[in-house]
Amino acid sequence: MVKRVEDESLVNIEAGATVTSFDGSPGNFHVELSSGKKFDAEATILATGFTHFDSVNKPEWGFGMFPDVVTTTQVEQMISSGQGVRCPSDGRKPKRVAILLCVGSRDRQIGREWCSKICCTVSANMAMEIREELPDCHVYIYYMDIRTFGLYETKYYWKSQEEFKVKYIKARIAEVTSDGEKLIVKGEDTLVKRPITIPFDMVVHAIGMDPNVENPSIAETFGVDLEEHGHIGAANRYGAMGATSRPGVYVAGAATGPETIDDSIAQGHAAAMAVLSGLKDAVA
Amino acid sequence: MVKRVEDESLVNIEAGATVTSFDGSPGNFHVELSSGKKFDAEATILATGFTHFDSVNKPEWGFGMFPDVVTTTQVEQMISSGQGVRCPSDGRKPKRVAILLCVGSRDRQIGREWCSKICCTVSANMAMEIREELPDCHVYIYYMDIRTFGLYETKYYWKSQEEFKVKYIKARIAEVTSDGEKLIVKGEDTLVKRPITIPFDMVVHAIGMDPNVENPSIAETFGVDLEEHGHIGAANRYGAMGATSRPGVYVAGAATGPETIDDSIAQGHAAAMAVLSGLKDAVA
Numbered sequence: 001m002v003k004r005v006e007d008e009s010l011v012n013i014e015a016g017a018t019v020t021s022f023d024g025s026p027g028n029f030h031v032e033l034s035s036g037k038k039f040d041a042e043a044t045i046l047a048t049g050f051t052h053f054d055s056v057n058k059p060e061w062g063f064g065m066f067p068d069v070v071t072t073t074q075v076e077q078m079i080s081s082g083q084g085v086r087c088p089s090d091g092r093k094p095k096r097v098a099i100l101l102c103v104g105s106r107d108r109q110i111g112r113e114w115c116s117k118i119c120c121t122v123s124a125n126m127a128m129e130i131r132e133e134l135p136d137c138h139v140y141i142y143y144m145d146i147r148t149f150g151l152y153e154t155k156y157y158w159k160s161q162e163e164f165k166v167k168y169i170k171a172r173i174a175e176v177t178s179d180g181e182k183l184i185v186k187g188e189d190t191l192v193k194r195p196i197t198i199p200f201d202m203v204v205h206a207i208g209m210d211p212n213v214e215n216p217s218i219a220e221t222f223g224v225d226l227e228e229h230g231h232i233g234a235a236n237r238y239g240a241m242g243a244t245s246r247p248g249v250y251v252a253g254a255a256t257g258p259e260t261i262d263d264s265i266a267q268g269h270a271a272a273m274a275v276l277s278g279l280k281d282a283v284a
Numbered sequence: 285m286v287k288r289v290e291d292e293s294l295v296n297i298e299a300g301a302t303v304t305s306f307d308g309s310p311g312n313f314h315v316e317l318s319s320g321k322k323f324d325a326e327a328t329i330l331a332t333g334f335t336h337f338d339s340v341n342k343p344e345w346g347f348g349m350f351p352d353v354v355t356t357t358q359v360e361q362m363i364s365s366g367q368g369v370r371c372p373s374d375g376r377k378p379k380r381v382a383i384l385l386c387v388g389s390r391d392r393q394i395g396r397e398w399c400s401k402i403c404c405t406v407s408a409n410m411a412m413e414i415r416e417e418l419p420d421c422h423v424y425i426y427y428m429d430i431r432t433f434g435l436y437e438t439k440y441y442w443k444s445q446e447e448f449k450v451k452y453i454k455a456r457i458a459e460v461t462s463d464g465e466k467l468i469v470k471g472e473d474t475l476v477k478r479p480i481t482i483p484f485d486m487v488v489h490a491i492g493m494d495p496n497v498e499n500p501s502i503a504e505t506f507g508v509d510l511e512e513h514g515h516i517g518a519a520n521r522y523g524a525m526g527a528t529s530r531p532g533v534y535v536a537g538a539a540t541g542p543e544t545i546d547d548s549i550a551q552g553h554a555a556a557m558a559v560l561s562g563l564k565d566a567v568a
Contacts, residue, residue, distance in 0.1 A: 001522055106437060113437060113438050113442065114434065114435055114437050114438060115432065115433050115434055115435075115436070115437040116434075117433045117434040145429035145430050145431065146429050147429065147431045147433050148399065149399050149401045149431050149433055149542075150398065150399055150400075150401040150541050150542045150543070151398055151399075151511075151513070151515075151541040151542070152399070153390060153397060153398050153399040154397050154398060154512070154513070158397065190475060191474065191475065191477075192477075193475075193476075193477075227435075228438070229435070229438070231435075237545075237546045237549050237550070238285055238549070241549055241550055241553050257434050257435040258433075258434045258435070259434070261521075262521045263547050263550065265521050265522070265525055265554070266521070266525055266547065266550040266551045266553075266554040267550045267554075268554075269525050269550075269553055269554030269557040269558070270549070270550040270551075270552075270553030270554055270557075272557060273553040273554075273556060273557050274553070
């Protein structure tokens with residue numbers, strides 16, 4: 001996909017550049033970059049995405065304190081690098097892995113009330129990948145609600161349980177500690193209402209999507225409103241798809257809130273279509 | 285939105301017509317309608333949507349047997365008509381309403397394994413509307429998992445509980461019966477592991493999205509594959525957005541599986557963009 005964009009003769013890419021100044025009106029915006037380069041634009045689409053939640057902001061769950069407490073992003077890197085899933089402390093293959101959902105999501109104590117939409121499905125998929133690489137490893141997913149919505153239900157939730165024997169446990173996790181040898185997950189099993197204290201070799205934080213940390217300055221530069229949690233505010237989609245509070249400035253994907261890749265792609269196309277439609281109206 | 289389409293001079297609408305024949309190739313398809321009309325098309329987008337689950341297929345939950353067991357669609361009609369939420373049996377204002385989630389969704393016993401994606405959020409919104417119209421009415425939502433994903437968490441799940449005092453109960457519902465006066469919801473509260481037998485004035489089925497019942501004939505006419513549950517199969521979205529198994533035939537929205545309105549609109553735009561891009565490639 002990146003190559004398709006790079007090879008497109010009508011697309012110019014300015015990597016590593018920040019927009020420092022943006023003014024004008026639809027059909028006639030003036031843009032200045034941090035490189036000093038200036039150009040004009042008829043419209044803009046903000047596709048500025050999200051920032052991963054930083055697990056150090058949930059200290060009682062052990063990230064940053066115990067090396068074998070890792071994030072979904074780190075496990076994805078272990079898998080995609082070909083190295084395989086290994087405990088960072090000593091490189092051993094874990095025999096018991098816990099994936100904790102909603103790390104930085106649905107958590108008012110740390111100012112993250114929203115649901116990050118994709119972590120349940122990402123975690124179900126990751127659990128299957130771990131089981132595929134390490135068939136002797138037991139994988140447990142600790143959840144509040146499992147949100148494998150739509151067709152993900154069959155492809156991830158059921159498949160992970162039936163074909164890959166992943167265990168789902170509804171629980172409130174209080175803390176992740178260590179007995180010097182194993183990580184210890186403590187909390188309450190919500191269904192049987194019993195305290196749990198369970199040893200693991202590796203604990204994975206299914207980290208959520210924060211608003212892009214740069215959203216305040218992006219909003220100021222482009223003159224658009226943020227919504228209550230700090231995402232870029234998307235207007236009612238029954239009108240122009242991807243409209244923001246400023247005419248001629250559009251938005252797509254996880255810039256507006258937690259979003260899947262498929263829907264981000266669709267919103268990108270839709271915003272492009274809205275730009276064309278908006279420019280046609282401006283000319284007419 | 286309908287009016288915007290009707291008023292667009294470049295759009296022709298053939299209401300009440302069925303496509304009876306479709307052949308040719310991308311850039312040059314030949315279409316015949318049930319009216320006998322024939323025309324050519326360069327591409328096609330299937331936006332054929334879904335069919336609501338028919339609650340008579342879940343007989344133990346009382347629809348069709350007790351007049352005060354209704355569906356979310358019926359309650360939406362009561363609200364939008366201005367009539368207000370009333371018990372169909374005698375027109376009285378209900379004092380206690382139960383909304384049952386996952387009716388025709390996540391239910392393998394009746395061949396509906398998928399999650400219908402929107403019923404949790406629709407039900408949370410409906411519960412607030414009922415409480416707004418009838419402040420003395422208690423509204424309970426019975427659920428397996430609450431799937432108000434992304435930003436719906438704040439706007440529907442939390443708002444319905446905190447501002448509107450809607451009660452959420454994790455439960456397995458066994459049956460809906462009647463004692464001659466009230467409806468009786470029987471099941472098990474999954475969190476306290478206790479049997480429940482609770483009287484209500486009205487029980488609302490949050491009905492799911494079945495594949496369009498006409499999908500088998502649509503698939504045959506247009507020569508496209510269905511996915512395993514009977515929805516129209518969408519190709520990998522990293523390529524052309526909205527592609528089906530047949531070049532030149534695209535798909536958008538709930539035709540591909542349970543979908544929100546916002547995402548259906550985005551996918552419609554995206555499919556239109558894919559058509560333009562496909563035709564450009566065909567010419568080049």
